[in-house]
Structures are given as structure tokens and as C-alpha cells.
Amino acid sequence: MDLVAIEELSVRYGRRLVLDRVSLSVPEGSVYVLLGRNGAGKSSLVRCLLGEQRPGSGRVRLLDGDVWSGRAALLREVGVVPEEPDAPPSMNARQLARFCSGLYPSWDGAGFAARLERFGVPPGLPFGQLSKGQKGQVTLSLALAGSPRLLILDDPTLGLDPVARRAVFDELIVDLADRGTTVFLTSHDLAGVEGIADRVGILRGGRLLVDEEMDTLKQRFRRLRLPTGDGEGLEALEPVSVTTRGWGSEVVVAGWDESFARDDVEVAAMTLEEIFLSLVGQEGAR
Amino acid sequence: MKSFAAVLRRELAERWLLVLAAALLSLIPLAVPFLPLGISQAPDARAGTAIALAVIVSYVLALVLGSTVLARDLSERRLGFYFSRPLPGWAIWAGKMAAAALLAFGSGVLVLLPAMLLGDRPDPSGSWGWGFGREAGSGLGLALWAMTVLALLLAANAFSTMVRSRSAWLLLDLLAGTVLLGLVGVATGNLLSARALGALAMAQIGLLLAVVFSFAAASAVQVTRARTDPRRGHRLLSLTLWALLGLTALAFGGYGQWVLAVSPEDLVEIGEVIPAPAGDWIAVGGSTGASRGRLEPTFLMDTSSGRSVRIGSQSSVWGGLAFSRDGRHAVWTQMAGRGVLPVTIHRLELGRPGAEPVATPVGFSEDLPHSLVLSPDGRRLACISGQRIIAQELTNGRLLLAAPVLPGETWEQNRLRFLDSRTLRFYATRLQGRAVSEIRVLDFDLDTGRTSREIRMPGRQAIWGISADGQRVLLVSLKGMGPTEIAIADLRSGEPLAGIPAEGAVNGTSFLPDGRVMLVRRSSPARGGRGRIELRLLDDRGAELKRFDLPGHRVRLGGQPAPGLLAVMTTGDPSEKTWRSDLLDLESGALHPIGEGLFPEGWPSLAPGSIGTQLFLQKKGGLVRIDPSGRQRVILHPES
Numbered sequence: 001m002d003l004v005a006i007e008e009l010s011v012r013y014g015r016r017l018v019l020d021r022v023s024l025s026v027p028e029g030s031v032y033v034l035l036g037r038n039g040a041g042k043s044s045l046v047r048c049l050l051g052e053q054r055p056g057s058g059r060v061r062l063l064d065g066d067v068w069s070g071r072a073a074l075l076r077e078v079g080v081v082p083e084e085p086d087a088p089p090s091m092n093a094r095q096l097a098r099f100c101s102g103l104y105p106s107w108d109g110a111g112f113a114a115r116l117e118r119f120g121v122p123p124g125l126p127f128g129q130l131s132k133g134q135k136g137q138v139t140l141s142l143a144l145a146g147s148p149r150l151l152i153l154d155d156p157t158l159g160l161d162p163v164a165r166r167a168v169f170d171e172l173i174v175d176l177a178d179r180g181t182t183v184f185l186t187s188h189d190l191a192g193v194e195g196i197a198d199r200v201g202i203l204r205g206g207r208l209l210v211d212e213e214m215d216t217l218k219q220r221f222r223r224l225r226l227p228t229g230d231g232e233g234l235e236a237l238e239p240v241s242v243t244t245r246g247w248g249s250e251v252v253v254a255g256w257d258e259s260f261a262r263d264d265v266e267v268a269a270m271t272l273e274e275i276f277l278s279l280v281g282q283e284g285a286r
Numbered sequence: 287m288k289s290f291a292a293v294l295r296r297e298l299a300e301r302w303l304l305v306l307a308a309a310l311l312s313l314i315p316l317a318v319p320f321l322p323l324g325i326s327q328a329p330d331a332r333a334g335t336a337i338a339l340a341v342i343v344s345y346v347l348a349l350v351l352g353s354t355v356l357a358r359d360l361s362e363r364r365l366g367f368y369f370s371r372p373l374p375g376w377a378i379w380a381g382k383m384a385a386a387a388l389l390a391f392g393s394g395v396l397v398l399l400p401a402m403l404l405g406d407r408p409d410p411s412g413s414w415g416w417g418f419g420r421e422a423g424s425g426l427g428l429a430l431w432a433m434t435v436l437a438l439l440l441a442a443n444a445f446s447t448m449v450r451s452r453s454a455w456l457l458l459d460l461l462a463g464t465v466l467l468g469l470v471g472v473a474t475g476n477l478l479s480a481r482a483l484g485a486l487a488m489a490q491i492g493l494l495l496a497v498v499f500s501f502a503a504a505s506a507v508q509v510t511r512a513r514t515d516p517r518r519g520h521r522l523l524s525l526t527l528w529a530l531l532g533l534t535a536l537a538f539g540g541y542g543q544w545v546l547a548v549s550p551e552d553l554v555e556i557g558e559v560i561p562a563p564a565g566d567w568i569a570v571g572g573s574t575g576a577s578r579g580r581l582e583p584t585f586l587m588d589t590s591s592g593r594s595v596r597i598g599s600q601s602s603v604w605g606g607l608a609f610s611r612d613g614r615h616a617v618w619t620q621m622a623g624r625g626v627l628p629v630t631i632h633r634l635e636l637g638r639p640g641a642e643p644v645a646t647p648v649g650f651s652e653d654l655p656h657s658l659v660l661s662p663d664g665r666r667l668a669c670i671s672g673q674r675i676i677a678q679e680l681t682n683g684r685l686l687l688a689a690p691v692l693p694g695e696t697w698e699q700n701r702l703r704f705l706d707s708r709t710l711r712f713y714a715t716r717l718q719g720r721a722v723s724e725i726r727v728l729d730f731d732l733d734t735g736r737t738s739r740e741i742r743m744p745g746r747q748a749i750w751g752i753s754a755d756g757q758r759v760l761l762v763s764l765k766g767m768g769p770t771e772i773a774i775a776d777l778r779s780g781e782p783l784a785g786i787p788a789e790g791a792v793n794g795t796s797f798l799p800d801g802r803v804m805l806v807r808r809s810s811p812a813r814g815g816r817g818r819i820e821l822r823l824l825d826d827r828g829a830e831l832k833r834f835d836l837p838g839h840r841v842r843l844g845g846q847p848a849p850g851l852l853a854v855m856t857t858g859d860p861s862e863k864t865w866r867s868d869l870l871d872l873e874s875g876a877l878h879p880i881g882e883g884l885f886p887e888g889w890p891s892l893a894p895g896s897i898g899t900q901l902f903l904q905k906k907g908g909l910v911r912i913d914p915s916g917r918q919r920v921i922l923h924p925e926s
Contacts, residue, residue, distance in 0.1 A: 013517075052369045052514040072289070072374040080370035087367055090300050099296055102288065103372050 009058035036203035079143030083154040085135035089128025104146035112145035133164030190273035222256040225266040293381025308393035329406040336401035344394030351386035352442025361450040375510030440501030451520035473542040485579025500530035561898025565613030566590040608658035615664030647683030661707040784828030796890040801826040844886025845899025848914035
């Protein structure tokens with residue numbers, strides 16, 4: 001069963017098309033990572049996913065229900081970590097937990113307290129006085145304490161230092177391991193998400209450029225180093241970028257085929273970050 | 287409800303310091319009596335200060351909370367805290383708004399509390415009477431206060447959302463707001479001009495409720511449909527708000543038009559009917575139903591065709607209306623602005639079919655004119671205004687006379703009569719206690735503006751009637767509780783013509799149009815009996831011509847629907863609930879019954895057969911015309 005199903009979603013702000021017929025789905029138990037540069041449409045998609053934004057066209061279903069009309073009921077089984085921690089500044093973590101505990105049927109108060117302790121967040125300190133990292137940790141703890149079937153995280157590590165980023169992903173991994181939670185995650189922290197993503201989507205200019213399994217993606221992308229003038233048969237490998245060097249050419253291909261392996265061609269696997277940069281990185285360079 | 291309660295609790299908890307501040311402010315009124323402010327009554331001072339402070343605190347909080355509780359969260363993207371949780375949009379909106387309203391109104395109540403616990407109430411005649419008056423402590427006052435707090439809160443939210451969104455929709459908001467305010471202003475002005483104050487008060491309460499509902503609905507739509515999108519929120523808020531307020535303004539204006547488009551058929555109660563001396567026109571006033579705010583309009587109405595012309599509200603025009611003797615002209619006072627003064631004299635040519643009222647050049651700005659009379663040709667108007675007897679040409683406003691009334695407060699001087707178009711007669715009676723010391727009659731020559739004649743009649747008597755030609759008066763000398771002697775005096779000579787000894791209680795006397803006198807005597811009922819009514823018809827010198835006995839113990843005389851037939855209404859019912867009406871044949875004394883419960887609207891001195899003599903008010907409220915053949919025609923049938 002798909003816990004997230006988006007079909008032909010388009011969103012427009014005035015004349016600007018922010019999302020253009022985006023379709024994707026997240027099967028139960030999987031981790032979907034949506035990548036894209038700033039302004040690619042990630043946050044708009046998350047707002048649609050949370051029922052905060054009405055789609056211009058298309059359908060958005062969450063836990064098999066229409067999220068615009070059934071938002072409140074559906075969110076009882078969804079944990080949310082927003083891009084900007086938005087809890088009221090005067091409330092401390094304990095008060096936040098008290099407020100949320102009545103809203104979720106499977107509230108895990110002890111788990112919440114244990115997470116705060118692990119993160120080292122003082123539960124009595126007002127939210128407004130916490131550091132950015134601590135705020136993120138509190139919102140993640142709140143999201144996980146509802147024992148959600150689906151966790152939606154909108155760039156949860158934005159602006160965090162490496163230690164705090166690591167803590168967020170560690171906590172996610174623990175929860176994934178314990179409960180098999182389904183996760184929909186947007187992030188700029190490609191290294192951080194690479195280890196946990198089952199499926200990856202890449203947005204560029206409101207269009208979904210890539211939507212496939214992480215392994216498949218990594219299987220099909222390769223960086224090739226070729227001697228000068230030795231590019232025969234390269235077209236079939238769907239070259240994404242070609243960079244000319246003194247010793248030859250460096251080519252990134254999106255349709256790697258083992259049969260192309262030759263002694264004079266150096267083939268290297270690519271990280272998610274490299275794949276992402278090869279697909280959308282040239283945009284900024286131009 | 288659980289979600290609503292959760293939001294409400296959280297919002298209240300976030301602003302609990304406001305309650306503390308209100309509690310501290312509530313101590314201020316207790317200190318006021320000790321301050322050198324010159325307020326002598328401590329309870330009055332405490333109550334007044336507490337109310338003023340409570341109102342200010344609640345209104346300021348309503349504005350501050352209204353402009354921040356939703357709009358700021360939305361613009362600073364903090365509303366997502368609620369929307370990313372399983373909380374319905376309505377619960378988020380209602381919880382936040384209810385918390386703000388409770389805090390604003392509750393803080394006001396908290397400020398009031400200590401003074402109220404001490405039993406302090408504002409004294410309307412005391413230091414604060416000018417401020418809040420009697421409504422201050424009433425349920426209505428509390429309801430209006432709460433409603434105003436809510437209106438301010440919701441309006442502040444709407445305006446704050448509009449300003450914070452910084453979108454081009456703000457221009458539409460300004461335009462729509464200006465247009466709607468203009469519409470409501472015009473409708474309010476129209477109701478004020480017509481002195482439809484009851485309808486205006488009702489409409490304003492309705493307007494306040496509709497405005498509160500519109501703002502509430504608009505902000506609810508904003509939150510539930512646009513959720514965390516500020517621009518879409520502004521768009522939806524504006525569309526909903528202006529659509530609802532537009533409908534409200536149209537309804538307000540439409541109601542005002544409906545109230546003012548009142549016709550005689552809309553009267554639920556007929557107050558008074560003044561018939562023209564000749565022709566078919568009458569002036570009729572009364573009140574409309576509660577739905578029209580108990581408006582009290584007055585109409586000139588042609589009883590033959592049913593055509594009517596509204597001439598102003600009863601309260602301002604009554605006593606300021608006159609027909610010409612031939613029934614072809616009518617004049618009346620009409621407010622020229624929104625206040626009672628100034629007034630302009632308007633006229634209508636009743637004899638010209640389709641004629642419309644026109645304003646004459648005659649107007650009064652300092653004192654309301656009263657006792658209006660028209661010259662026989664309908665071209666000159668006389669009246670009393672302030673302390674002067676005024677006569678003017680209606681066509682060009684030329685002043686013909688401005689004579690002071692008689693000095694002193696004991697004069698009853700409100701009767702004027704044109705003897706002809708050139709001579710105006712003024713009747714005055716000086717009263718001293720129950721007795722009367724003097725009657726004075728002045729004739730003015732309007733061509734010269736001078737007094738042409740002055741008649742003084744000393745004695746203990748009052749004028750009870752004036753003959754149709756204005757030359758004779760019925761004088762009644764007063765002794766004790768009732769009249770004891772009646773005299774007829776000729777004003778041409780200033781001498782009494784005849785004395786009529788009053789045997790027993792004389793209950794009334796009147797000239798008939800032909801100069802004869804009708805006198806009503808009622809004998810006291812014997813023990814267990816019903817008493818007796820005696821009508822005596824006297825000639826113009828007081829000699830008895832006829833004597834009629836009528837059944838019952840109380841009588842009311844009407845006019846003569848046909849010459850020689852006088853309408854009389856009698857009752858023998860001790861409770862006076864049932865009355866019978868007859869036409870009394872003044873020759874034979876025979877009574878011709880015309881029905882029960884028909885009150886004659888005319889009086890004996892009216893010309894026989896004139897419209898006034900044929901009008902009767904039914905017990906159930908309808909106005910009917912009974913012609914000499916006895917045929918009844920309903921003129922007005924109020925639905926009460």
C-alpha cells in the first residue's frame with residue numbers, strides 16, 4: 001500500500017508554475033527522499049502533502065485518503081517535522097508534549113522524554129530560548145512520539161551543525177529499525193540521507209526529473225574517464241555531462257551498461273550528491 | 287470539540303499575563319475616591335472609573351489581539367504548528383478567536399469586578415451620567431459591550447490580514463470598504479431625515495450582528511480554506527467579507543427604503559385623522575408595525591381615489607398642518623434637514639389631480655410653528671412661532687405680520703382663524719388656576735400689518751367653541767369641578783348674547799355649522815340605575831329648540847353625515863366596552879342605528895356631508911366612510 005500517492009500535481013502562484021504535473025508514490029515501510037535546489041518546489045509539495053495548500057490540479061492522497069478534505073483525521077497517524085521549527089516560543093518541551101498528547105491516539109510520552117534526554121534538551125526551557133539544533137530535536141521528538149505510520153520531514157537538518165545533523169539521522173534510523181516507519185523526506189543534506197533512502201526523487205523547476213529506487217539510480221549513473229576522441233558508442237549510455245580535460249574527457253552517464261566496460265575507460269560509481277549535482281548543478285553554473 | 291478546547295486552552299495559557307494585568311488594573315477604581323478629582327460620591331466614582339477602564343481595556347485588547355492572533359501567526363508562518371497536527375481548521379480558527387474574545391472581554395469584566403462586588407452602580411444623575419447612563423449595568427448594555435468587543439476583534443483581524451499580506455487586493459479592500467460605508471451612510475441619513483429612529487435602531491442592531499457575522503465568516507473561510515497561505519487567505523477573506531458586507535449593505539439600504547416607502551395601508555394603528563373642511567382629503571397618522579420600527583408617518587389621503595402623499599413623521603408634523611376652507615389646499619411643516627429644525631412649509635394642491643407636494647419659500651429655523659391656518663384662497667399662511675403671530679404669503683414668502691403674542695405665561699393662545707383673506711383673528715384666554723380671568727380677541731389687518739380690533743372680555747370663563755364664521759364664541763364659566771353657566775357672546779360687539787343656565791352637569795357644548803348650539807347634559811345615574819343623556823338644541827340666541835333623550839350614560843357627538851342627521855355614539859355599559867352608534871334626526875329625534883363600535887372621527891361644527899362627518903373608526907381599528915344612505919366603505923384596514 002502506498003502511504004503517499006501524488007498524481008499529476010500542479011501548483012501555481014499567480015502566473016508562476018511551481019509544481020508541474022508531479023506524480024510519485026511512497027510504499028509503506030519505505031524511505032522516500034525528495035531532492036531539489038531552493039525554489040524547486042519541495043516545500044510547496046510538502047504543504048500539499050500536509051493539506052495546507054490546495055493543489056491547482058491533480059490529486060494528493062495520504063494513507064489512502066484525500067488530504068485536503070480529510071487532513072485532520074489523516075494527520076493523526078502522521079508525524080511532521082517542518083522546515084522551520086514553528087512551535088510557540090513561550091512553550092517548553094514539556095508543555096508542547098502535553099498539548100500534542102491529546103491529539104494523537106498512540107502518544108508515547110516516555111519515548112518523547114527519553115529522546116529529549118538523549119538529545120540533551122532541557123524540557124523546561126521555553127522553545128524560543130532553545131538553539132536551532134535543539135528546536136529541531138524537539139520537533140523531531142514530537143513527531144516521533146505520536147508513533148506515526150508516516151513521517152514527513154521538510155529539510156529537518158537545514159542550518160544544523162554536523163553533530164546535530166547526525167543526531168537527527170541517527171534517531172530516524174533507530175525509529176526505522178524499531179517500527180518500520182514510512183518516511184517522506186526533503187533535504188539538502190545528500191550525504192546524510194544517502195544511507196537511509198530507499199527511493200529518490202529529484203525536482204527541478206517544478207518538474208520531477210528523477211523518481212526511482214536508490215539502488216537503481218546509483219546503478220545507472222557512472223562517471224567515465226575517456227581518452228580524447230574515444231567516445232564511440234557513448235550516446236547509448238545517455239550522457240548527462242561531458243567535461244573536457246587535458247588528458248581526455250570526463251563523462252557522466254545516466255544509462256550505464258556493463259557491456260560498455262573497456263580497459264581504456266575508467267569507470268567510477270557516483271554518490272547521491274554527485275548524481276544530484278550532475279543533474280541539477282549545471283543550472284547554477286549557467 | 288476536543289480539538290477546539292485544546293487550541294483554546296493553549297492560546298489562553300500563552301497570554302495569561304493579560305489576566306494578571308487586568309487584575310492589577312481593577313484596583314485603580316478603588317483608589318479614585320481618594321484622589322483630589324472633586325467627585326463626592328465614592329461608589330459613583332468607583333463605578334464610573336471601573337466601567338470606563340473596563341471598556342477601554344476590552345476595546346484595546348480586542349484591537350491588539352484581533353490584529354495579531356491569526357494575522358501575525360499567518361504572516362510569520364507560525365500557523366503551521368497547528369496545521370501540521372490533527373486539528374480541524376474550524377477548531378484552529380474558533381479556538382484562537384474564542385481565546386482572544388475571552389481575554390479581551392474577560393479582562394474588561396475583571397477590571398469591573400472589585401467595584402461591582404462592592405455593590406457600586408453608576409448613577410445616571412451623578413458624575414458619570416453623561417457617559418453611559420442607564421444601560422451601563424443592564425443586560426442590554428452587557429450584550430452590546432460584548433458584541434462590540436467581538437466586532438472590533440474580528441475587524442482588526444481582517445484589516446491586519448489585509449495589510450500584512452501586502453497584495454494588490456488591498457486596493458480592492460479600500461474601494462469596497464469606501465463604497466459600502468457610503469451606502470450605509472446614505473441609508474442611515476435617509477432614515478435619520480425621516481426621523482425613523484426606531485427603524486434605524488433596529489437596522490443598526492441588525493447591521494452590527496451582520497457585520498460581526500460577516501467578519502467572523504470571512505476569517506473562518508480564510509483559515510479553513512486558505513490555511514497557511516497568507517495571500518490566498520487575504521483573497522478568500524476579502525471575497526467572503528465584501529460579498530457578505532455587500533449583501534448586508536444592500537439589505538440595510540433595502541430595509542431603509544422599505545421602511546420609508548410606507549403607505550397608509552402599512553399602518554397597524556391609526557392615531558389621528560384630520561379631515562379637510564370640504565372635499566375628500568384627510569390627513570391620517572398612525573404607527574407601523576414593529577418590523578418597520580414603529581414608524582409614525584402621516585399622510586394626506588384622497589379617500590375617494592385612495593391616492594396618498596406622505597408628508598413627514600407624525601411627531602414633527604402634527605399640529606403643523608392646515609387645510610384651506612374649500613379643501614383645495616393643504617400646507618404642513620416639513621423638516622428641511624436631519625434635525626427637527628429648520629422646517630419648510632410644503633403645500634399640495636388637493637384639487638389638482640396628480641399634483642405633487644412643493645416646498646414654499648416659507649420656513650422657520652428657530653422655533654417650530656404651530657396652530658397653522660390657511661386663508662380661504664389658500665394663498666396666505668398664519669401660525670404661531672416662538673412668541674410671535676406670523677402671517678406670510680405662500681407664493682413669495684412675503685411677511686405680512688409678525689406680532690408678539692400676549693405677554694405672560696398664563697395665556698392660552700393657540701387659536702387663529704382667517705375671517706377673510708385680509709383679516710386674521712387671534713383668540714387668547716388667560717387662565718389662573720381653575721378660574722379664568724380674561725378672554726382677549728385680536729383682529730389683524732394683513733394688508734397693513736396692524737391690529738384692527740381688540741376685544742376684551744373679563745370674567746371667569748373660557749372659550750368652549752367658536753362658530754363657523756368665527757364671530758361668536760361659546761363661553762363657559764367655571765366654578766368648582768364643572769361648568770355651571772354657559773353664554774354665547776358676539777365678538778362683533780364683544781357682548782354676551784345669551785346666558786344658558788346649566789342645570790346639572792353639562793358635559794359639552796358645540797356650535798352646529800348653521801349657528802345653532804348643541805348642549806350635552808348627563809344626569810347622574812340613580813342607585814342601581816344607568817343615568818340619562820340629554821341633548822339640547824338651542825338657537826343662535828340660546829333659546830331651546832329641541833330636547834332629545836338618549837340611552838346610556840355617556841355620549842360622543844360626531845358630525846352630520848347628511849344635513850339634519852347627527853352621528854351620536856352612546857354607551858350604557860358600566861365598563862364602557864360596548865358602544866352603539868346612531869344617526870340622530872335633529873327634527874324628529876329618531877335614532878337610526880348604524881352599527882356598534884363605530885367611533886365618529888368628525889365633530890358637530892363640521893359642514894354637513896363633509897368628509898369628516900362621514901368617517902368612523904372601527905373598534906378593531908379600521909377607518910370606514912359611511913355615506914348618507916348608510917353604505918359603509920373601508921378606507922383603511924390596519925392589520926394589527
